[in-house]
Every structure is written in structure tokens, then in C-alpha cells.
Amino acid sequence: MSTGTLYIVPTPIGNLNDITLRALEVLRMVDIIAAEDTRHSAVLLNHFGIESKLWAVHEHNERQKIEAILAQLSAGKNIALISDAGTPLISDPGYPLVNACRAAGASVIALPGACAAITALSAAGLPTDRFVFCGFLPPKQQAREKALDALAGESGTLIFYEAPRRILETLTAVVKVFGPDRPVVIAREITKQFETYLSGSAQSVLEQVSTDANQQRGEIVLLIGGVVRDGDLIPTEALQLLKRLSEELPPKKAAKIVAEHYGLSANTLYQHLI
Incomplete structure (x- = not known):
């Protein structure tokens, strides 16, 4: 007996035009869309004329929904997991579900998209x-x-x-x-x-x-920006700008301007100058 697939489908983070053609294809094809907030997601789905069944799957009920979702997948149903915006699981619900699906041997396919x-x-x-x-x-x-x-x-x-x-x-x-x-x-x-x-x-x-x-x-x-340690490579362009500015400005001022422009440590640049 064939089993269904859980699709991880990113949705737009603001501009609805950022949804992919593949995401729309999957959302129309699946039997169930597991949504973080069904009312919020209904706006997106209605905009694109998508009528797949909605289930509410969020941080407060996700673990309780896992068995039901696994049962649907075992019955051959395809399910899409979406969050309110962006890629599911990235500071959004979904990890326990995906982990359980992997452990059960269910197919999980992630689509690229907005994050x-x-x-x-x-x-x-x-x-x-x-x-x-x-x-x-x-x-x-x-x-x-x-x-x-x-x-x-x-x-x-x-x-x-x-x-x-x-x-x-x-x-x-x-x-x-x-x-x-x-x-x-x-x-x-x-x-x-x-x-x-x-x-x-x-x-x-x-x-x-x-x-x-x-x-x-x-x-x-x-x-x-990450910490810049002494001896870390400073981009050539930053060194060139630092040299030009240091000819007209005090070292600390020149270092601060270059640091803000290139995302570097002002102290490292200042130490380089002196």
C-alpha cells in the first residue's frame, strides 16, 4: 500500500507574489493543509483559490495531532505543513511532527521558499x-x-x-x-x-x-556581525577607504566610519591605523 507525503511548504513573509509556482501546485494537490493559524492561512489560500482541507496544527496541539497526521499519511493522504509566514520549523512549529514522520518512515519533502x-x-x-x-x-x-x-x-x-x-x-x-x-x-x-x-x-x-x-x-x-579578532583579514576595499579617511580625519573617526560601512570592528581598524 502506498503512503502519502508530508510537504513542508514556505509561504510569503509579506508580499503574496513571493509564493512559488511549486508551492501553489502542492497546496492545490494535497488532501490536507496543516496550518499554524487556519484563519490567517485562509486569507492566503482564498487569494489563490485553493480549497484543500485545513487542519489547525500549532505549538499548543502539535504533539496531539501527530498520530492523526501519521494515520492520514499511512492511508495514502498527502499533507502540506505551512506556518503563518515563511518556512515552517524556522522559529515556527513543525519539528516534533517532522521528527515523528521521519522516525515512522513517512516521506517528507521540503520546498524552498521565503525565509x-x-x-x-x-x-x-x-x-x-x-x-x-x-x-x-x-x-x-x-x-x-x-x-x-x-x-x-x-x-x-x-x-x-x-x-x-x-x-x-x-x-x-x-x-x-x-x-x-x-x-x-x-x-x-x-x-x-x-x-x-x-x-x-x-x-x-x-x-x-x-x-x-x-x-x-x-x-x-x-x-x-561576528567578533573580529586581531589578525582577521580586513577586506582590501576597507583598508583603502580607511587609509583615505585617515588622511582627513582622526583615527577613531575614520575607523568608526569604515567599521559601520563594512560591518567590521572599529577597534580592530583603529588598532590597525595606530
Whole structure:
């Protein structure tokens, strides 16, 4: 007897046109769509005229739904797993279900598609050769600072999701733990009407956000440049700009400008100058 397949289907993070043709094909073909919030997903499905049956599968009932989903797959039914936006399982429900399906030998196929973390990283201007996705930081101050402290020595770019009501507290913690010169990028409302990117030192981004209430609204991706250790390679272009600016500006000012532009450590650049 043939069994069904669980499809992991990314959905748009803002602009509905970002859904893929393959995602639409799968969502129309499956027998059941397991959605994080059926009311939210119904808007997307109605927009594209998709009438597949909806099941609510979210963080509060996911483990209770696993047996029912496995039974449907065993009966040959195809099921699509979607979240409210972006790629399922990436700071969204789905891990227990996918893990259970793999353990049971069920077929699991993931589709490529929208993901806020990767979209923000590709446009942030921070190093992309190594990065660490960290999801949401703890909401309480002490736990938040402890989590950041554990990442203070990481050389890769750090990527977080953050709630708008906590972004000021988080940026304050970043300045406290990583120092005011660590390069930071705030990507807000990606693919939506008010998409913005703020970049600079941790201190300068904190000041920009604290003085502009609009930057404290919407969906936020926070990116933090990794630690730059003495002896790490400084891009040739950065060295050239540093040399030109140092001829006209004090070393600290020149280092700060280049650091903000290239996502480097101002202190490392300053030490290089002197």
C-alpha cells in the first residue's frame, strides 16, 4: 500500500507574489493543509483559490495531532505543513511532527521558499560565509544577556527574530554585552510596504531606533556581525577607504566610519591605523 507525503511548504513573509509556482501546485494537490493559524492561512489560500482541507496544527496541539497526521499519511493522504509566514520549523512549529514522520518512515519533502532570516542576511551587508540563526532571544533581561554572552565569541553573523515591543531592550543588551562598536543591522517589514534596513554600530542603531517610533513596529530581523579578532583579514576595499579617511580625519573617526560601512570592528581598524 502506498503512503502519502508530508510537504513542508514556505509561504510569503509579506508580499503574496513571493509564493512559488511549486508551492501553489502542492497546496492545490494535497488532501490536507496543516496550518499554524487556519484563519490567517485562509486569507492566503482564498487569494489563490485553493480549497484543500485545513487542519489547525500549532505549538499548543502539535504533539496531539501527530498520530492523526501519521494515520492520514499511512492511508495514502498527502499533507502540506505551512506556518503563518515563511518556512515552517524556522522559529515556527513543525519539528516534533517532522521528527515523528521521519522516525515512522513517512516521506517528507521540503520546498524552498521565503525565509525572513535568509532574506535579511542577503541584503544586510554583513559577512555571509558563516552565520548562526538564533531565533528569538529570551524575553527577560537577565536570560537575554546570558544568551548573548554565550554568543559573544562567535565569529559568524548572528541572526535573531525580535518582537517590536522588545527591540529597544534587546539593542540595549547588545551594546552592554558586545560593546557599542559591534556592527548591527535591523531589517524591518521585509517585502512589505514599509521595508527598511538600519545599519551601523550597535550604539548608533540603538539611537536610531529609540528616536524613531516607526522603527519599533512590525516584523523585525536583528543581525549582528561576528567578533573580529586581531589578525582577521580586513577586506582590501576597507583598508583603502580607511587609509583615505585617515588622511582627513582622526583615527577613531575614520575607523568608526569604515567599521559601520563594512560591518567590521572599529577597534580592530583603529588598532590597525595606530
